[in-house]
Amino acid sequence: MKNKQFSFIVILIIIVLFIIILLRVSFNQYTEQKALQDTSLQSEVNNEQIHELDNINLTIQETENNFRLYTSLWEKEYYIKYGQGIQHISSLLEKFSKEDIKNVTSDISTDIAKKNKQILLYASIKKMTDSLMSVSLKVNTDHITPPAALVVPRPKVTIEKTVKTEVVKSAPEVKKTKFFQRLKSAILNKEDKKDTVRTNNVETIYIRGTDDKHLYTKKQLDDVENFYRNLLEKQRGNHKLLNENERAILKLNEQILQNIKLLFREFSAREYQLQQARKTALKDRARHSLQVIGTSGKINFLINIISLIIIILLMIRLYRAYHKIVKANKLAAEQVIVKSRFFTSISHEMRTPLNAILGTTEQLKSTPLNTEQAAMANLLDTSSSMLLAAVNEILDFSRMETGKLSLSKTPFYYKSTLADIVAATKVLASQKGLELILNQEDTPDLLLTGDPYRLKQIMVNLIANAVKFTDRGKITVEVSTRRNTPGHIQLLIQVIDTGIGISEKELPYIFDEFSQVINNKRMDWQKGSGLGLPICKKLIDLHHGKIAVTSEPGKGTTFQLEIPYAIAEQENLTAEENSALPTDVFRNVHLLVVDDANMNLLVIKMIFNKLDISFDTATNGIEALAAFEKNNYDLVLTDIEMPGMDGIELTQKIRTHHDAKKCRTPIIAITGQISPESHQNYIASGLNDYLIKPYKESELIEKIIDYLP
Structure with missing residues (x-):
């Protein structure tokens, strides 16, 4: 028993260890698969960043081209495209983290700020200069002929001249903003209202005319000539300044784009290096994960093989145990049946002598006895009753085991x-x-x-x-x-x-x-x-x-x-309860008693002789059938188990008798069998009733009276 318990514990420990190892390997495999999945996701993210950088570079080129077209054609469509391009670049830059743009130089932000401040001024000057150029082309001061002298005096003329000047003053210094905000504001072409202060001054100059009527026309022409000459000089100066501003703006724009290109080249180089490092790390990580997954798969395969072998062995062992259990159950069922038959046989064998003992004791107690004889009769009756109770208990227990009770x-x-x-x-x-x-x-x-x-x-x-x-x-x-x-x-x-x-x-x-x-x-x-x-x-x-x-x-x-x-x-x-027994019930009654045990016949003889009942006896079925052929009986009392012809066969012979009256003779079995199956077989074979041994005199008489004519 101890060896079986030890082997059971060992098998249980091995199974638990296998389960733990399998769970551990499965966990490692799951972890590595998740890491491999994360590696794939990181690779996709890196590819997206490179794609965004390429997209920014392409957008910068398109924006630069739109700006050049705008400065050449002055069509608003290109300026709108230019602004949209700047906003798109800003939105793309926002996708990068601060760590990605922390190395951007301050030159880019400064240049962008300068450019945004000068674009509008450049545009307005450019338009004014172009309009003045178109006017000056129509005027040629070198071929102007002096006008003739006028005899009509000119009135004094007061010339009103209005000059509008625009002064740009620097605003007080404000708190410096972060680079990313300045870069974004500059690219979006948003001016900081706190950078400068613009004021417009209007000055009106009154010029009085002279009274010299001879010099009025020439003076006037000289003034006009001087005015246009000065205007032309200013035009040339403005045009020169415009060209200089244009060159400065273009230079700044080129510098901005070059710096941005440099920034993105740095981004691209760094991203390329990071990409290569990530690729190397991801390859190593993926290689390690694949190795772990491969090892886990091998371990799982080995565990599955071992588990399969163990399961097959356990199934074989279980089948053998099941076969033994089935065999044992079958044997136990057979033993229960054999035990039940044994108890039934023993009961029959014990009830036969007990019937004689109890019947004799009952008849002995009905006779005159002295005190000592009465005590011995009571002792005999009590002992027999106790033995009968023990027999009944054993038989009842056997019937309960077989489910027949x-x-x-x-x-x-x-x-x-x-x-x-x-x-x-x-x-x-x-x-x-x-x-x-x-x-x-x-x-x-x-x-x-x-x-x-x-x-x-x-x-x-x-x-x-x-x-x-x-x-x-x-x-x-x-x-x-x-x-x-x-x-x-x-x-x-x-x-x-x-x-x-x-x-x-x-x-x-x-x-x-x-x-x-x-x-x-x-x-x-x-x-x-x-x-x-x-x-x-x-x-x-x-x-x-x-x-x-x-x-x-x-x-x-x-x-x-x-x-x-x-x-x-x-x-x-x-x-x-109200039925009463008639006093002459056994008059003219003739019975046949069949039993192979002389002791039972002796008990019945004592009872019948005491009650003056006429009867014949036989010790087996053959003798009883011969007596039945010769005589007419009112009732037959027969034992079941007898040599030669038993009680069942005797009953069948009687029921098939050629005499219709005799074949209906009541037959009562006196037996030691107590199982209901046996009693059903008795009734099915033609018996009218049965009486179980040991019986009392009153029980026997009641059965006989029930079937007398």
Whole structure:
């Protein structure tokens, strides 16, 4: 047994270790697969960053081209495209983290700020210069002829000249913003309102004319000429300044684009290096993950192979164990059947002599006896009854094991049944000086449908058990009823004794087979079969009832029963109770008794001779059939198991007799078989009824009277 337990523990430990290893390998495989998936995602993210850089570079080129077209054609469409390009570049730059742009030089932000400040001014100057150029091309001051002198005096003219000037002043210094915000604002062409302050001044100059009428026209022409000459000079200066500003703006734009290109080349170079490093790391990581997954797969494959081998071995072992169990169950079932047959055979063999002993004792007690003879007759009767009870218990237990025990449904009065049981067991209580009390006066006297024999068996066992373990005091049987549903009651019975009691550790085992409460202090201890209480428990379970026990050592024990019964109609039993036996019932009656045991024939002879009943005897079926052919009998009593021709064959011969009257002769079997299957076979073979050995004289007479004509 210890070796089996040790091997079981070892196998259990190995299985647990395999499970742990499998879980660990599966976890590692899952972790590496997740890492490999993350590696793939990182690679996709890096590819997206490179794609964004390429997109920014392409957008810068398109934006530069739109700006050049705008400065050449001055169409608003290209300026809108230029602004959209700058905004798109800004949105793309926002996708990069601060770490990606922290190395951007301050030159880019400065140049972008300058460019954004000068673009609008450059555009307005460019447009003014182009309009002035278009005017100057129409005027040629070198070919202007002096005008003729006017004789009409000119009035004094006051010339009003309005000059509008725009002054740009620097604003007070403000807090420096972050680079990324400046870069974004510059690219989006948003001016900071706090950078500069613009003021417009309007100045009006009044020029008085001269009174010299001779010089009026020439002066006027000179002024005009000087005015246009000065205007042309200013135009040239403005055009030169415009070209310089244009070159500066273009140079700044080129510098910005070059710096941005340099920035993105740096980004591209760094991203390329990072990409190469990431690729190397990802390759290493992927290679490591694949190695771990491959190793895990090999380990899993090995574990699966080992597990498969173990499972196959366990299945083979389980199949062998199952085969042994099936074989053992089959053998056990066969043994139960053999045991049942053995008990049945033993019962038959024991009931035959017991029938003779009890029958002889009953006839002996009916004769005049002295005190000593009466005591010996009582002792013989008590011993035979105890032996019969033991035989019945063994047979009932065997039938319960095979599931062949069933309950009959007979109407009976439970109060009279319990009264008979208490009256019969009072003899046992009085022998020990105990008082046996039955309390059932407050219960209704109902006619119930059930098995009164099994109720008697339960109560006799419980009362006998109480008498056995009680030395002084009393035994009380309390009876009550409880109605649950219409037409049904619960019969509640308590058997209370003042005996030695049962300890708490023995209480759970009192309903086990062959279990007994042992008291080594008692010298008169009598050990029983150990089947009384287990049979009571099984019989109550068969009734779908309940049994419980409470006990206190030294004070006594209480058994509580709860058995359901159906209420029968009251008239079912009245006819049987009121029937009276006629005094001349056996007059002119001739019986045939067939039994191979002379002791049983002797008991029947004593009973029939006492009652003056005419009869013939036979020791086997052949003799009985010969006597039946010669004589006319009113009833046949036959044993079943006899040499030559048994009782079943004899019955079949009688039932097939050519005489129609004789073939209907009542036949009653006297047998030691108690199984219901045997009794059904008896009735099916043609027997009218059966009587089980050992029987009492009254039982035999009642059976005979039931079938007399």
